[in-house]
Amino acid sequence: xxxxxxxxxxxxxxxxxxxxxxxxxxxxxxxxxxxxxxxxxxxxxxxxxxxxxxxxxxxxxxxxxxxxxxxxxxxxxxxxxxxxxxxxxxxxxxxxxxxxxxxxxxxxxxxxxxxxxxxxxxxxxxxxxxxxxxxxxxxxxxxxxxxxxxxxxxxxxxxxxxxxxxxxxxxxxxxxxxxxxxxxxxxxxxxxxxxxxxxxxxxxxxxxxxxxxxxxxxxxxxxxxxxxxxxx
Numbered sequence: 001x002x003x004x005x006x007x008x009x010x011x012x013x014x015x016x017x018x019x020x021x022x023x024x025x026x027x028x029x030x031x032x033x034x035x036x037x038x039x040x041x042x043x044x045x046x047x048x049x050x051x052x053x054x055x056x057x058x059x060x061x062x063x064x065x066x067x068x069x070x071x072x073x074x075x076x077x078x079x080x081x082x083x084x085x086x087x088x089x090x091x092x093x094x095x096x097x098x099x100x101x102x103x104x105x106x107x108x109x110x111x112x113x114x115x116x117x118x119x120x121x122x123x124x125x126x127x128x129x130x131x132x133x134x135x136x137x138x139x140x141x142x143x144x145x146x147x148x149x150x151x152x153x154x155x156x157x158x159x160x161x162x163x164x165x166x167x168x169x170x171x172x173x174x175x176x177x178x179x180x181x182x183x184x185x186x187x188x189x190x191x192x193x194x195x196x197x198x199x200x201x202x203x204x205x206x207x208x209x210x211x212x213x214x215x216x217x218x219x220x221x222x223x224x225x226x227x228x229x230x231x232x
Contacts, residue, residue, distance in 0.1 A: 001193075003189070006190055006192075020048070020217065020218050021048070023049050024049075024051070024089075027053070027073065050113075051074050051078055052074075052092060053070065056093070072103075090112070096114050111135065112136070115137055116137050117135065120181045122137070134223040145191055147165045187201070
């Protein structure tokens with residue numbers, strides 16, 4: 001559903017509002033749905049694709065060598081598919097192990113988007129030393145899965161109304177706008193791509209567009225702007 005029905009619906013919304021975004025896609029998903037990747041790459045909006053694991057593996061369940069192998073394979077796949085090395089990574093389920101940072105540095109990623117140390121972009125510091133890696137922090141408050149997840153054992157959705165979700169997103173955006181910093185949503189096609197939920201997304205976009213000076217950008221664009229500020 002996500003690749004076949006939801007993504008085209010989301011892509012049409014992005015085209016309508018001329019908004020470039022970043023897609024983080026497990027490699028196996030890309031191999032199963034090459035036409036979905038083609039649609040992203042052919043968009044005139046120049047969307048970004050970043051690394052998101054091999055098969056959305058749980059990194060904390062892997063050995064260091066297993067994590068290295070799968071991350072390298074994903075990196076190599078996307079380097080070939082994109083025609084250039086991907087510059088960003090989001091760990092599956094934001095699972096960050098003791099080995100992850102070393103892999104990010106080894107593969108020379110510009111940024112990571114898996115940690116929750118701030119609301120604003122920041123530089124990752126390890127053992128008291130700056131790494132040069134820009135972190136674009138995430139948060140469950142701004143992840144659609146937290147509101148619309150399906151509880152299989154109980155055959156029930158988490159009961160949060162679309163209007164309530166909109167109010168959370170709006171309030172987060174309003175405060176970010178007041179502070180003059182980043183508002184970063186994490187969305188999944190198979191979740192937000194449903195009809196009632198994409199109405200909420202379009203409503204949010206329309207509201208954001210009423211505010212002067214809002215910059216809709218990919219993660220790469222934001223990370224490069226943040227990196228330039230870090231150098232100043």
